[in-house]
Amino acid sequence: MKVLITGANGQVGKSLQLAGNNTDHQIFAFTRNKFDLLNLKQMQTVLHNVSPKIVINTAAWTNVDGAETNIEEAFAVNEKGTGDLAKLCAQKNIILIHISTDYVYDGTSKSQWNETEKAKPQTVYGRSKLAGEQAIKNSSASHLILRTAWVYSAFGTNFLKTMLRLAKERDEISVVCDQIGCPTYAPHLATGIMQIVQAIDKKPQQQYRETFCLAGTGQVSWAGFAKEIFQQSSKCKQPSAKVLSIASSDYPTTAKRPQNSVLDCNLIYKKFGVTLPHYNQGIAECLQGIYS
Ligand SMILES: NC(=O)c1ccc[n+]([C@@H]2O[C@H](COP(=O)([O-])OP(=O)(O)OC[C@H]3O[C@@H](n4cnc5c(N)ncnc54)[C@H](OP(=O)(O)O)[C@@H]3O)[C@@H](O)[C@H]2O)c1
Numbered sequence: 312m313k314v315l316i317t318g319a320n321g322q323v324g325k326s327l328q329l330a331g332n333n334t335d336h337q338i339f340a341f342t343r344n345k346f347d348l349l350n351l352k353q354m355q356t357v358l359h360n361v362s363p364k365i366v367i368n369t370a371a372w373t374n375v376d377g378a379e380t381n382i383e384e385a386f387a388v389n390e391k392g393t394g395d396l397a398k399l400c401a402q403k404n405i406i407l408i409h410i411s412t413d414y415v416y417d418g419t420s421k422s423q424w425n426e427t428e429k430a431k432p433q434t435v436y437g438r439s440k441l442a443g444e445q446a447i448k449n450s451s452a453s454h455l456i457l458r459t460a461w462v463y464s465a466f467g468t469n470f471l472k473t474m475l476r477l478a479k480e481r482d483e484i485s486v487v488c489d490q491i492g493c494p495t496y497a498p499h500l501a502t503g504i505m506q507i508v509q510a511i512d513k514k515p516q517q518q519y520r521e522t523f524c525l526a527g528t529g530q531v532s533w534a535g536f537a538k539e540i541f542q543q544s545s546k547c548k549q550p551s552a553k554v555l556s557i558a559s560s561d562y563p564t565t566a567k568r569p570q571n572s573v574l575d576c577n578l579i580y581k582k583f584g585v586t587l588p589h590y591n592q593g594i595a596e597c598l599q600g601i602y603s
Contacts, residue, residue: 312512315363316340317348317396318370322464323410326501327367334505336512339363343370348392351399358399364515365508366400367408368393371440375414376565378436389439394446401452406511406519408504413460413492413526415441418569423530425575426458426522434566444522455507456522457579460572461536463593464497465600470533474540475601478550488534488556492572493526496593500525503585510583523582524574527590532556536590543594549602 314331318324319340331338339361346357348370358366371389372378378385393409400407414437415430432438447454463469477484503525511517531539534556545551559568580586 312365312508312515313337313339313361313363314508315358315361315366317346317366317368318343321369321373322462322467322469322497323369323500325466326464326497327369327504330498330501330505334509336508346370348388348396351395354396354399358403358405362403363405365406365408365511366396367410367504368396369410371410371443372436375434375436378434378439379565382435385435385439386442389436390442390446393443394450397447397450397452397454400454401450405452407447407452407454408507409443409447409454409456411444411456411458411522412437412440413458413569413572413574415444415458416569416572418571420571423573423575424524424571426524426578433569436566448520453518453520455519457504457525458522458574459495459500460526460574461492461494462497462500463494463597465597466497470494470536471540471594471597472601474537474552475544475550478541478544478552481552483553483555484537485555485557485562486534486537487559487562488532489559490568490570490572491530491532493528493530493574494536494590494593495527495587496590496597498596499527499587499593503587506585507583521582523579524576525579525585525587526574526576527587527593529589529591530573531590539591540594543591543598547598547602549598
């Protein structure tokens with residue numbers, strides 16, 4: 312089956328290419344310059360030429376703080392561009408797998424977030440991603456929306472890599488301890504998505520119109536995550552630092568972060584048998600990828 316991946320330079324995009332290349336599917340991965348969500352004509356031409364059965368859309372405006380002051384730009388990509396892609400998929404009978412975010416929730420719940428919970432984003436990024444979900448739902452495209460969270464990998468910029476960089480410069484690092492979530496190793500997410508692709512391949516005519524949560528197993532605060540990163544990093548004689556737990560109020564950010572981002576991923580397990588490994592395993596694999 313032909314699978315087209317957007318956002319091929321991103322953490323999830325790169326991981327999907329690697330995971331996809333281990334399957335029998337034909338993978339076509341496009342970076343922003345070859346498949347720009349803001350360029351309808353270009354998307355049309357590529358989809359016509361490649362004629363994929365599935366498009367996996369990882370492309371997005373992902374600068375959470377930057378979105379607060381670049382509202383139009385964030386919505387242009389995350390809402391309009393996503394909606395245009397969905398309409399093209401509908402026209403060409405392509406199934407769209409779209410990556411969304413925990414930021415669609417307001418983070419105030421004491422329990423895990425599931426798909427039935429009301430989305431109430433607190434940031435421009437979260438609102439633009441929710442608007443993108445809605446644009447897909449408003450199209451007639453067969454689609455699966457996957458809400459993930461706290462993505463890290465050996466690629467690009469992410470929390471794990473920031474911690475390792477800071478540990479080379481400092482002995483102690485202050486990290487917030489009152490925001491919790493499910494760290495998700497991008498290659499684990501990619502493998503999970505490829506399992507879904509396999510399932511679709513078995514029923515290619517089925518119509519999909521569903522939203523799922525899909526994140527790494529285990530929940531932890533940013534401080535707890537940092538401690539685990541350094542515990543594992545020091546074992547392989549790589550940078551490590553003492554983590555000082557601080558409150559969010561002591562680390563103000565332009566965009567407010569959700570206090571509780573923990574996602575309940577039971578539905579996707581029931582529907583597709585997909586469950587992602589624990590974040591500790593992701594840290595181990597990620598450190599191995601970076602340092603070997
Ligand atoms: N990172 C997280 O913690 C996290 C958490 C929850 C959900 N998500 C979602 O997961 C998906 C993948 O995230 P990621 O971490 O892989 O992000 P990423 O590393 O920032 O990659 C996003 C990619 O999108 C591309 N892009 C931006 N604007 C585009 C446009 N107009 N047309 C085509 N491509 C465009 C970027 O291209 P350039 O390389 O040229 O800039 C980049 O390669 C996104 O939908 C994001 O919202 C991420």
